[in-house]
Each structure stands twice: as C-alpha cells, then as structure tokens.
Amino acid sequence: MVSPYTCTTKSTVERFLDSLIHLELEDPRPEIRKGLFDVLKLLDYSGCDFYDLLPLYIQMDNWKEAELLILLSYAPQPLATYSPDQWHIRQCIPRWTASKYHTSSIAEVLSKIEQTIHTGLSGLYTYNSNLNPYSRRSLNDLYVLVIAEGSTRWFDINRKSTYAFAQTERKP
Numbered sequence: 001m002v003s004p005y006t007c008t009t010k011s012t013v014e015r016f017l018d019s020l021i022h023l024e025l026e027d028p029r030p031e032i033r034k035g036l037f038d039v040l041k042l043l044d045y046s047g048c049d050f051y052d053l054l055p056l057y058i059q060m061d062n063w064k065e066a067e068l069l070i071l072l073s074y075a076p077q078p079l080a081t082y083s084p085d086q087w088h089i090r091q092c093i094p095r096w097t098a099s100k101y102h103t104s105s106i107a108e109v110l111s112k113i114e115q116t117i118h119t120g121l122s123g124l125y126t127y128n129s130n131l132n133p134y135s136r137r138s139l140n141d142l143y144v145l146v147i148a149e150g151s152t153r154w155f156d157i158n159r160k161s162t163y164a165f166a167q168t169e170r171k172p
Contacts, residue, residue: 013043017056024060036060037070044074051160058126058144065122068148075146075153078164084117084152086110092154092163095141099130113145117165122148 007019017039024032036057043053057071082088089110096106103109109127116125129141142157152165 021059050074050076051157054144055142055157058124063124065148068122068146072146072148072151076162078162081164081166084114084165086114089113095129097130103127117152
C-alpha cells in the first residue's frame with residue numbers, strides 16, 4: 001500500500017515536511033524526529049518564514065522540553081511581554097469568530113489559556129477561531145501557545161506576531 005504522504009524531488013517543502021511528520025506520527029522513530037528538527041534548522045537558515053513552518057510542525061505530538069526549546073530558538077522576538085491575565089491574553093487574540101468550528105467560546109479559551117500559563121506545564125497548545133473542515137476558504141485564525149523552561153510565547157500565525165507572557169508562580 002502506498003502512503004498518501006509520499007513526495008518526490010519535485011514536491012514542495014510543505015509537502016516534504018508533511019510527509020515526514022505523518023511518517024513520524026504513524027511510525028515514531030527517533031531518527032525521523034531528529035531529522036525534522038535538522039530540517040527546521042536548514043529551513044530557518046535558508047530564510048523560510050517561521051510562521052509558515054510552525055503550522056506544519058504543530059501537527060507533531062509528544063513534544064519534549066528540548067524540542068520545544070529548539071522550536072523557540074527559531075521564533076521571532078516577541079513584540080511585547082504581557083502579564084498573563086485574561087485582559088492581556090485577549091489583546092493577543094484580535095479576532096475570535098462566533099463560528100461553531102472554533103476551539104471554544106472566547107471566555108472559555110481565555111480562562112483555559114490563563115490557567116495553562118499559570119500552571120507553567122511545558123507544552124504546545126493550539127487554538128483555532130474557525131477551523132471549518134467543510135470549507136478550506138473560511139478564514140481561520142490559528143494561535144499557538146508554547147511553554148518551555150521558563151519561557152511562554154504566544155504566536156498569532158495569520159498576523160505573524162509573537163508575544164511573551166511574564167512568568168508567574170506556579171499554582172498547584
């Protein structure tokens with residue numbers, strides 16, 4: 001059986017990464033995972049836009065702290081650093097649709113993000129304002145929260161913006 005994620009030498013970079021990521025998801029092997037981060041380094045070096053690469057890499061799961069730190073090392077510098085309260089978090093989410101295809105209501109999302117930041121648990125978290133599986137043309141705002149070793153970054157993919165949240169004491 002041929003994998004739907006095969007690529008050729010004429011494939012796009014996106015198709016190549018998608019193929020590797022799905023191969024790693026189906027058959028997790030350390031050499032593939034390491035290769036994905038080696039490719040990230042090369043793509044960054046060649047001038048590829050971090051905000052174009054991040055939506056591909058977030059498809060991966062089982063993120064390790066060291067991998068999150070590698071990802072953050074290629075991220076653009078934050079435009080601002082905010083305290084992790086709901087008011088400031090909302091400032092980093094300029095649009096949240098009323099669509100039934102969003103992650104949750106804006107109130108629930110703000111509360112969850114605030115909780116996640118305050119717990120300080122390392123991880124990669126995604127939030128979609130309108131991830132409509134039936135219409136690729138519908139506009140979705142993708143937001144990514146990455147927490148790793150004392151660093152909390154928020155990425156607004158559509159607007160190509162990065163924000164940081166100041167560290168707080170962990171709540172039990």
